[in-house]
Amino acid sequence: MDLLLDAPLQAFRAEVRAFIAAELTDAMRAGQAATIGVYPEPEVALAWQRKLAARGWAAPSWPHAQGGTGWTSTQRFIFEHECALAGAPIVYPIGIRLAGPVIIAFGSDEQRQRWLPPMLAGDDYWCQGFSEPGAGSDLGALATKATRDGDDYVISGSKIWTTHAHHANLMFALVRTADTPRRQDGISFVAIELDRPGIEIRPIISIGGDHDVNQVFFDDVRIPAANLIGEENQGWRYAKYLLELERGNGLFSGRLRASMKRVEAALPSPPDAAQRRRIAEVAMELDAFEMLELATIGTLPSGSPPGPLSSVLKLRASRLKQAVAALGVTLLGEAALRRPGGTSGDVLVADYLNSRAATIFGGAAEVQLGIIARSLAGLGQKG
Numbered sequence: 566m567d568l569l570l571d572a573p574l575q576a577f578r579a580e581v582r583a584f585i586a587a588e589l590t591d592a593m594r595a596g597q598a599a600t601i602g603v604y605p606e607p608e609v610a611l612a613w614q615r616k617l618a619a620r621g622w623a624a625p626s627w628p629h630a631q632g633g634t635g636w637t638s639t640q641r642f643i644f645e646h647e648c649a650l651a652g653a654p655i656v657y658p659i660g661i662r663l664a665g666p667v668i669i670a671f672g673s674d675e676q677r678q679r680w681l682p683p684m685l686a687g688d689d690y691w692c693q694g695f696s697e698p699g700a701g702s703d704l705g706a707l708a709t710k711a712t713r714d715g716d717d718y719v720i721s722g723s724k725i726w727t728t729h730a731h732h733a734n735l736m737f738a739l740v741r742t743a744d745t746p747r748r749q750d751g752i753s754f755v756a757i758e759l760d761r762p763g764i765e766i767r768p769i770i771s772i773g774g775d776h777d778v779n780q781v782f783f784d785d786v787r788i789p790a791a792n793l794i795g796e797e798n799q800g801w802r803y804a805k806y807l808l809e810l811e812r813g814n815g816l817f818s819g820r821l822r823a824s825m826k827r828v829e830a831a832l833p834s835p836p837d838a839a840q841r842r843r844i845a846e847v848a849m850e851l852d853a854f855e856m857l858e859l860a861t862i863g864t865l866p867s868g869s870p871p872g873p874l875s876s877v878l879k880l881r882a883s884r885l886k887q888a889v890a891a892l893g894v895t896l897l898g899e900a901a902l903r904r905p906g907g908t909s910g911d912v913l914v915a916d917y918l919n920s921r922a923a924t925i926f927g928g929a930a931e932v933q934l935g936i937i938a939r940s941l942a943g944l945g946q947k948g
């Protein structure tokens with residue numbers, strides 16, 4: 566990366582490093598290192614987010630006017646890399662990276678004032694209510710219904726795989742507000758306060774043994790119509806904008822490098838020649854991915870969704886995550902099967918098991934391949 570950084574960017578990197586050295590504590594590092602799910606627990610992530618918020622750095626991709634940094638995409642890349650390599654907790658992205666940009670782009674002034682400051686400060690914790698038992702890859706099939714009743718919507722149905730719903734106080738959700746010939750035309754984007762009567766959140770325990778995801782049930786839940794974001798029945802448009810951000814603007818390579826470091830640090834003995842070869846193969850793939858990410862993200866205006874390229878990045882990143890996790894258990898060998906409690910080896914095994922989900926969440930790998938194929942063939946996007 567050094568090759569590509571001019572003097573101002575090197576100065577920026579030095580500023581980021583100085584901030585991290587001053588503010589990132591050992592407890593925060595340990596919390597991130599022990600994380601086996603996709604995201605650290607809120608107390609770990611929010612402690613770091615509050616430090617960032619105090620410095621004005623909690624939302625690297627937001628415009629200045631909304632409390633963001635106004636950084637270029639390359640600055641964001643540097644920032645994310647430095648945070649990841651230093652072992653800083655992953656800031657829970659569902660609010661700041663997904664809900665925030667949608668509210669900034671499509672919400673009203675009143676909604677921006679109401680939801681953005683507590684999102685930045687970590688006082689509100691958002692989750693994402695898109696998937697349903699009958700609607701994952703085929704999201705247009707979603708059936709959770711919102712019926713207008715005076716100044717309210719009344720919501721009934723269920724969302725599934727909702728990451729950290731049990732920690733969240735707010736959900737952004739896609740709901741059906743009309744039965745239209747083209748299913749996508751009857752979907753709206755709403756915010757739901759999770760303490761409203763009629764909501765039940767049930768845990769789903771992952772293959773790695775942790776509680777990250779949930780099923781959320783809505784039984785005639787009333788929300789104010791003022792919680793509609795953008796226009797009624799235009800939710801599909803906002804969802805597509807959000808999914809591109811979710812898939813392609815996450816800046817994955819820093820976190821992948823940090824995972825690689827975690828694997829190497831957990832090795833019980835120095836690797837032999839065959840193991841070194843395997844490490845080198847994955848490391849080279851990681852180098853290539855980092856360059857791809859920098860080359861694509863670096864050309865975008867800050868905060869812009871990268872279009873179909875987001876699917877290339879998401880696909881490569883999720884497969885690399887699995888390759889790094891598989892490397893960890895392969896190098897541990899038999900020790901991985903014994904799963905010793907509370908050690909770094911235990912973390913690697915759980916991480917390996919949970920990494921199976923990387924090619925599913927945020928859109929399954931096969932779906933990304935379909936988007937890439939359609940885009941290469943010039944057929945445009947489906948939906």
Ligand SMILES: Cc1cc2nc3c(=O)[nH]c(=O)nc-3n(C[C@H](O)[C@H](O)[C@H](O)COP(=O)(O)OP(=O)(O)OC[C@H]3O[C@@H](n4cnc5c(N)ncnc54)[C@H](O)[C@@H]3O)c2cc1C
Binds near residue numbers: 692698701703932
């Ligand atoms: C750990 C985890 C966290 C998640 N967090 C959230 C969250 O916070 N909020 C949220 O809304 N959702 C979340 N999800 C849900 C996730 O987005 C869906 O699981 C995903 O979109 C796939 O949908 P599905 O599970 O219904 O599988 P399906 O869509 O039923 O897919 C099953 C299989 O069929 C294949 N398939 C489906 N369609 C096609 C096609 N057109 N072409 C080729 N193959 C196809 C898929 O690739 C897959 O292998 C999470 C999922 C996981 C695993």
